[in-house]
Amino acid sequence: MNQESELQIFRKYLQKKGLRYTPEREQIIKEIFLTHDHFDVDTLYLRMRQKGLQISKASIYRLIPLLIEAGLIEEVFFEDGHMHYEYIYGHEPHCHLRCISCKRIEEFRDPHWPDMEKMLKEKFGYEITNYKLEVQGLCPACKEKQKKE
Amino acid sequence: MNQESELQIFRKYLQKKGLRYTPEREQIIKEIFLTHDHFDVDTLYLRMRQKGLQISKASIYRLIPLLIEAGLIEEVFFEDGHMHYEYIYGHEPHCHLRCISCKRIEEFRDPHWPDMEKMLKEKFGYEITNYKLEVQGLCPACKEKQKKE
DNA sequence: GTATCTGCAAACCCTTTGCAATAAG
DNA sequence: CTTATTGCAAAGGGTTTGCAGATAC
Numbered sequence: 001m002n003q004e005s006e007l008q009i010f011r012k013y014l015q016k017k018g019l020r021y022t023p024e025r026e027q028i029i030k031e032i033f034l035t036h037d038h039f040d041v042d043t044l045y046l047r048m049r050q051k052g053l054q055i056s057k058a059s060i061y062r063l064i065p066l067l068i069e070a071g072l073i074e075e076v077f078f079e080d081g082h083m084h085y086e087y088i089y090g091h092e093p094h095c096h097l098r099c100i101s102c103k104r105i106e107e108f109r110d111p112h113w114p115d116m117e118k119m120l121k122e123k124f125g126y127e128i129t130n131y132k133l134e135v136q137g138l139c140p141a142c143k144e145k146q147k148k149e
Numbered sequence: 150m151n152q153e154s155e156l157q158i159f160r161k162y163l164q165k166k167g168l169r170y171t172p173e174r175e176q177i178i179k180e181i182f183l184t185h186d187h188f189d190v191d192t193l194y195l196r197m198r199q200k201g202l203q204i205s206k207a208s209i210y211r212l213i214p215l216l217i218e219a220g221l222i223e224e225v226f227f228e229d230g231h232m233h234y235e236y237i238y239g240h241e242p243h244c245h246l247r248c249i250s251c252k253r254i255e256e257f258r259d260p261h262w263p264d265m266e267k268m269l270k271e272k273f274g275y276e277i278t279n280y281k282l283e284v285q286g287l288c289p290a291c292k293e294k295q296k297k298e
Numbered sequence: 299g300t301a302t303c304t305g306c307a308a309a310c311c312c313t314t315t316g317c318a319a320t321a322a323g
Numbered sequence: 324c325t326t327a328t329t330g331c332a333a334a335g336g337g338t339t340t341g342c343a344g345a346t347a348c
Contacts, residue, residue: 020322020327041312056330061313078227081338082312097269106273112261116284120246124255125289134281135265140274169302169347190337205305210338230313231337 006033006072006089013070024059029067036091038076038084038105077134079103095133101142155182155221155238162219173208178216185240187225187233187254226283228252244282250291 010029011021031048032039041064045057064085067073072089076096093113097106110133117128138146159178160170180197181188190213194206213234216222221238225245242262246255259282266277287295 018327022322022328024329054330057312058314058331059329062328078232081310083227097273097275099275100278106275108269108272110265112265116259116261120257120284120286123257124246125292126246126248126255126284126286127292128284128286129249130286131282131284134283135269135275135277136279136281137269137275137277143274143276167302171303171347173304203305206337207306207339208304211303230335 009089010067010070010072013066019066024055025063027053028055028060028063029072032067032073032087036087038086040082040084042082074130076132093131095135097135097137099139099142100136101138101145104139106139158238159216159219159221162215168215173204174212176202177204177209177212178221181216181222181236185236187235189231189233191231223279225281242280244284246284246286248288248291249285250287250294253288255288 007026007029010025014021027048028044031044031053041057041060045055045060048055064073068075072087073085074088076084076086077098078084092109094107095110097108098104113131113133117131120126120128156175156178159174163170176197177193180193180202190206190209194204194209197204213222217224221236222234223237225233225235226247227233241258243256244259246257247253262280262282266280269275269277
């Protein structure tokens with residue numbers, strides 16, 4: 001569950017695919033691993049630049065599909081014209097509750113998911129690969145603000 | 150629940166906002182109302198052109214936020230580089246199960262949602278405006294195909 | 299009459315891609 | 324040594340926007 005083992009998972013994935021483990025890829029992955037927050041390409045890129053790491057955006061864009069296929073990150077939502085990702089490996093699956101006003105995000109577990117998954121398998125015959133429950137609303141603070149207006 | 154009443158809902162919405170009910174808007178809305186399928190801007194635009202309706206894409210793009218705010222349509226998912234919408238007014242809320250291979254979509258009800266909504270309100274104090282449960286997987290047909298390969 | 303709406307084309311922005319040089323295995 | 328990867332800059336594609344003329348109210 002430490003950083004070493006996640007890098008190793010990715011190395012194995014690359015090996016299996018005949019792809020290469022480069023310093024650039026290692027730097028990007030380490031930067032993603034640093035936090036469990038959601039991220040987007042531009043923010044990640046700027047964060048790395050500020051640290052003096054010179055990585056091109058193209059390399060980040062090219063790495064993302066690999067990380068998704070390796071099961072390390074996931075698309076979480078599309079907002080403000082670009083995709084947002086989340087580093088998921090080793091973390092319990094969770095859902096997102098977003099405030100439509102201040103964009104704050106709360107995470108929560110869906111206790112019903114195992115039942116739902118079973119139901120979907122039985123009813124539709126699908127092999128489920130992932131699920132995403134996204135709830136939107138007004139957080140308490142923004143609800144207050146609206147009242148005052 | 151018929152077409153007339155949905156148009157009226159939209160007219161009221163426009164009136165309240167000081168906006169105008171134009172023939173172009175009416176044509177676009179009627180076209181969206183024709184089917185309950187998911188749609189995207191380009192498909193809608195081409196469908197209208199084939200019928201000889203001359204509407205600019207800009208007008209469709211400008212109308213969409215209004216329809217969402219009026220509660221008539223909803224973003225359902227972002228795929229293949231563009232957003233997909235769904236006409237929701239008067240329809241029971243439902244979730245989507247998508248095949249990652251053939252892109253087929255099944256709809257289903259989430260029987261646990263009322264419980265979840267209650268839980269989220271109590272735990273986080275949010276006023277919930279909408280939710281989206283999106284499940285991905287392999288449909289039975291695509292599962293068969295993969296076995297053979 | 300006034301403010302909104304339209305179509306058009308250009309601008310925008312995120313993402314992808316072609317290329318020549320570089321580097322991993 | 325072969326093939327994948329890099330950075331760059333240009334291209335791509337969906338969406339937004341500025342504008343001038345038209346139109347709803």
